[in-house]
Amino acid sequence: MEAPATPRRRRTRRDWLVDTAMFLLAAAFALLMSAERLGTTPLPPGWLFPLDQVVGALGCAALWLRRRWPVGLAVTLVALSAVFEMVAGPMLAALFSVAVHRRPRTSGVVFALSVLAAVVFTWLRPEPGTPPLAMFMLGLALQGAAAGWGLFVHHRRRLVLAQRDRAARMETEARLRAEQAQHLVREAIAREMHDVLGHRLSLLSVHAGALEFNPGADPADVARAARVIRESAHQALQDLREVIGVLRAPSGGTPGGTSGNPSGDPSGERSAPTRPGLPGLADLDRLLAESGEAGMRVRLRDELGGQSREAVPDRTGRTAYRVVQEALTNARRHAPGAEVRLRLAGAPGDGLTIEVVNDIPGAGQPETEGGHGLIGLAERVTLAGGRLEHGPLRRDGGTGAGAWQVRVWLPWPA
Structure with missing residues (x-):
């Protein structure tokens, strides 16, 4: 017996509706066969018909366990269907459950056992006036329909789960790509700021150091150094504005509508020798x-x-x-x-x-x-x-x- 493919869970409202419908269909099938037998002479021995009805009723009741033990219940009902015809309805429902909830290989084994049970039933309880081959083909058609419908539902559920899993993976990949893009943008901003500030601050350090170590310099030289320091500080701020503006703009442009890529090429590469927003x-x-x-x-x-x-x-x-x-x-x-x-x-x-x-x-x-x-x-x-x-x-x-x-x-x- 194979272990359940999915862990046990509480039955939902839909599960209760489906289980009730399966029980009623199996019971209706058994009652229809019983009513048909009541209008004819029961086959010997005489005690078999009442026992058949009892086994059919127990098989219908056992369908409430089909979600917990689908394979065990199906094998039991298939074995009983080799002797008792009233259990045919519950047996078809069990075949459907195995095909839905278990692997196709397991479903195939149970279906093969049901075919063997149909052969045994046709040999043990032949129907007067009906060819045995016709009885066997009818049973095989019903069993094949139940198993085939169950396999269709099984594969459809797997397809839906695969699509949901794929959608979840795509969402995760999209989030990771967005995070990676943000990380690359942060690295680009940090790299540009390092280059700009490193160059400008080194210039400031040189001129400030000259003033510090030469306090008695000519006033004109002091004024010139101070002017260079002021211009370098102003240029550093301007360079930072250009860097941040170009990196924030969606097409490589600068704030205020001044684009560093007038050609509209999103890659930022142009053959024209125009000056971009960055140096x-x-x-x-x-x-x-x-x-x-x-x-x-x-x-x-x-x-x-x-x-x-x-x-x-x-x-x-x-x-x-x-x-x-x-x-x-x-x-x-x-x-x-x-x-x-x-x-x-x-x-x-x-x-x-x-x-x-x-x-x-x-x-x-x-x-x-x-x-x-x-x-x-x-x-x-x-x-x-x-x-x-x-x-x-x-x-x-x-x-x-x-x-x-x-x-x-x-x-x-x-």
């Missing part, structure tokens, strides 16, 4: 000028082969700008006063190469200083489909002064 490679001269005002010595070598910086795709240009910005910030923090050499090279189809090299004063330049600048930069470059390499660079066969190199390759479609 790109076209803004590199301004970045280098700000670094020069802070006292950095930056030497640019442009090897783009006649290609304009504005021709670089927006996504690649924005990533390249952030690479240079982060490299200059790290050089200003870890190698103050050292010369920085910036090289741009590449062409459509070959990609864009960015190399930033600065001399290492003293013991050397660490890769990190408690922050995540290079880690975040590597994530940004990877998301853009590029590669990043960084580390110490020795010259003169390892005997010269050391240098620190950041080298990035970014895709540049043809």
Whole structure:
């Protein structure tokens, strides 16, 4: 006997209605057969007909247990149906219950037993005036209809459960995708804020430090440094507004209707060399000028082969700008006063190469200083489909002064 496929539960109103209907149908079937026998001469022996009625009544009553023990009840009724014809109604109901609540393999075994019981009944109790084959075919048709209807209900219920489970999984996956999208947006905002604030605050630190260590400076120099500090603070706030505005906008635009993607391309990639809402490679001269005002010595070598910086795709240009910005910030923090050499090279189809090299004063330049600048930069470059390499660079066969190199390759479609 097979264990129940589902745990026991309390009967619902629908269950009570179905059980009552099954009981009444089985009882009506037994009463119809009994009434038909009353109008004819009972088959010998004489005591079999009253016993048949009692067994039929008990079989109808036993149908109330069909949900708890469907297989056991069906096997019992099938065995009784080999001798007693009044139990045929309850036996058909039990076949239906097994087909609904158990696996098709179990239903097939019980149905095969019912066919064998029909053969035995046809042999033990032949009907006068009716061919045995006709009796057997009638019983087989009724049993097949009951089992087939039960299998149809069984598979329909499984299909409904599978659809509900699929809908629940889809809802869970949609929620996870939404949470992942929110997480990616938070990471993008944090990355942009880190780049913007790191660059601007390092400029503020340089100019403020100059005022602190040179209190007797010329008033004109003090005024110029104060002006640079004020402009840098204002520009930092402006950059943060642009970053948050672009990331919040559904199409990459900025608040107030000023879109950073006038072409309407949702991917943010355009072939036209228009300036996006966020800084790109076209803004590199301004970045280098700000670094020069802070006292950095930056030497640019442009090897783009006649290609304009504005021709670089927006996504690649924005990533390249952030690479240079982060490299200059790290050089200003870890190698103050050292010369920085910036090289741009590449062409459509070959990609864009960015190399930033600065001399290492003293013991050397660490890769990190408690922050995540290079880690975040590597994530940004990877998301853009590029590669990043960084580390110490020795010259003169390892005997010269050391240098620190950041080298990035970014895709540049043809």
